[in-house]
Amino acid sequence: MSILPPAQADSTEAYLEASGPRLADLCTSCGACFDACPMVDHIDLRKSDVREVTADIRRLARGEPAGPAAVSWVAACTKSGRCRSACPEQTSGLDAMLLIRIAKQRALNVTHQLASKKDQKTFPRVKTFARLQLTDEELAKWL
Amino acid sequence: MAVTGDRITFWFGCNILRHAEIIRLSILLLEKVGFDVSAAGGPAYCCGTSYDGQPHAASAMSARTVSRFNDVATKEGRGTVVTWCPSCHMHMSDIMAPGNPTSFDVTHITELLTSRADRLAPLLTHRVERRILLHRHIGFATHVAVNEGVHGLLAAIPGLEIVDGPAVPGHMCSALEAVPGALAKAAQETWDAASANGCDTLTTIFHSCHRAMAPTDGRQGVALRNWVHLVAESMGLPAGDAYRDWRKGGTPDVSAIERAGEKYYEQLVEPELRKAPVVT
Numbered sequence: 001m002s003i004l005p006p007a008q009a010d011s012t013e014a015y016l017e018a019s020g021p022r023l024a025d026l027c028t029s030c031g032a033c034f035d036a037c038p039m040v041d042h043i044d045l046r047k048s049d050v051r052e053v054t055a056d057i058r059r060l061a062r063g064e065p066a067g068p069a070a071v072s073w074v075a076a077c078t079k080s081g082r083c084r085s086a087c088p089e090q091t092s093g094l095d096a097m098l099l100i101r102i103a104k105q106r107a108l109n110v111t112h113q114l115a116s117k118k119d120q121k122t123f124p125r126v127k128t129f130a131r132l133q134l135t136d137e138e139l140a141k142w143l
Numbered sequence: 144m145a146v147t148g149d150r151i152t153f154w155f156g157c158n159i160l161r162h163a164e165i166i167r168l169s170i171l172l173l174e175k176v177g178f179d180v181s182a183a184g185g186p187a188y189c190c191g192t193s194y195d196g197q198p199h200a201a202s203a204m205s206a207r208t209v210s211r212f213n214d215v216a217t218k219e220g221r222g223t224v225v226t227w228c229p230s231c232h233m234h235m236s237d238i239m240a241p242g243n244p245t246s247f248d249v250t251h252i253t254e255l256l257t258s259r260a261d262r263l264a265p266l267l268t269h270r271v272e273r274r275i276l277l278h279r280h281i282g283f284a285t286h287v288a289v290n291e292g293v294h295g296l297l298a299a300i301p302g303l304e305i306v307d308g309p310a311v312p313g314h315m316c317s318a319l320e321a322v323p324g325a326l327a328k329a330a331q332e333t334w335d336a337a338s339a340n341g342c343d344t345l346t347t348i349f350h351s352c353h354r355a356m357a358p359t360d361g362r363q364g365v366a367l368r369n370w371v372h373l374v375a376e377s378m379g380l381p382a383g384d385a386y387r388d389w390r391k392g393g394t395p396d397v398s399a400i401e402r403a404g405e406k407y408y409e410q411l412v413e414p415e416l417r418k419a420p421v422v423t
Contacts, residue, residue, distance in 0.1 A: 001250040004240035012242030014201035038312040078313035081285035108196045116196030123186045125150035125411040133163035
């Protein structure tokens with residue numbers, strides 16, 4: 001059972017907007033998150049300078065452009081969560097997974113270093129699958 | 144915190160609508176152990192996690208979904224939202240709740256069933272003579288010990304032997320799709336581990352893993368089942384798997400296709416069903 005945290009902003013957009021710089025300030029660019037990430041090998045970044053990459057993550061979270069390694073890394077996040085538990089600043093309130101998520105959002109929406117890959121047919125596809133299988137009653141309740 | 148009463152909202156998510164029987168069986172399991180279940184999901188209850196590129200739209204989706212859960216918590220006493228999807232669960236905990244006042248708590252279906260394991264165990268009356276490899280991811284452990292939870296639930300099934308599979312990256316298979324080669328590597332490792340360990344069944348925890356693995360069902364004599372299918376089997380309940388069957392060359396009934404819309408079926412569903420398997 002998870003007790004949900006209290007609201008800290010008027011919307012998720014506002015929460016994420018405020019959290020980027022706040023989390024970036026807590027980060028010391030030690031690189032523990034990067035070292036713990038299982039995706040780094042998949043994208044051939046293991047030999048990167050971890051301090052440089054994580055400093056760039058902080059820049060992205062503040063809405064500033066970052067180098068290609070940091071952009072590639074945030075794009076490859078699969079929410080393994082290893083960064084969160086590896087972070088020595090977790091006890092100070094730094095959620096490394098959230099910081100990286102926000103960095104990715106900034107790369108998509110602010111610095112435009114990533115292009116959105118959202119499939120606009122996702123919901124129509126899901127609805128069609130549902131209509132193949134659900135009863136009228138289920139469709140009325142669930143779709 | 145204990146579940147407040149037996150009235151719950153089961154928030155099944157969006158993409159699991161490909162697997163209607165998993166939704167129905169999940170509801171049934173929750174009811175069998177004593178919960179009064181109201182199910183909600185689909186696009187109308189989107190968490191917004193897939194909309195990182197559209198923060199304003201994502202924010203509106205989050206607000207709408209939280210508002211609906213607040214309503215039923217207040218008006219119907221459904222103060223617990225029970226998740227299926229790890230993306231929805233994490234998004235609610237990490238992003239939706241800090242951005243919206245909530246009148247409810249969340250728990251994952253495996254946590255809730257585990258909390259009523261004493262009521263579930265007597266219902267598992269049929270032996271399930273399978274040796275399964277449990278397909279696991281390392282993600283989501285930040286929020287819920289789901290690998291251990293599913294292992295524990297399945298361990299109560301008479302006749303079932305469980306081998307824990309390799310814990311692959313990500314929180315579920317769909318997360319790996321964006322990284323070239325990552326899903327294929329994880330799937331290959333998993334199917335190979337099933338064969339190497341003499342398993343006759345590969346068991347998925349999440350819907351997106353089931354979707355990714357479905358066309359490989361039967362590889363080297365290893366069948367694919369979700370954990371919910373196995374619990375249902377042990378309860379003597381029918382547990383078909385339409386998506387898996389369609390993915391392996393079957394097609395829905397003509398009447399179902401007509402009902403869904405032939406054009407939509409051809410444009411949206413068929414390309415997915417005929418996509419090459421990740422592992423052959």
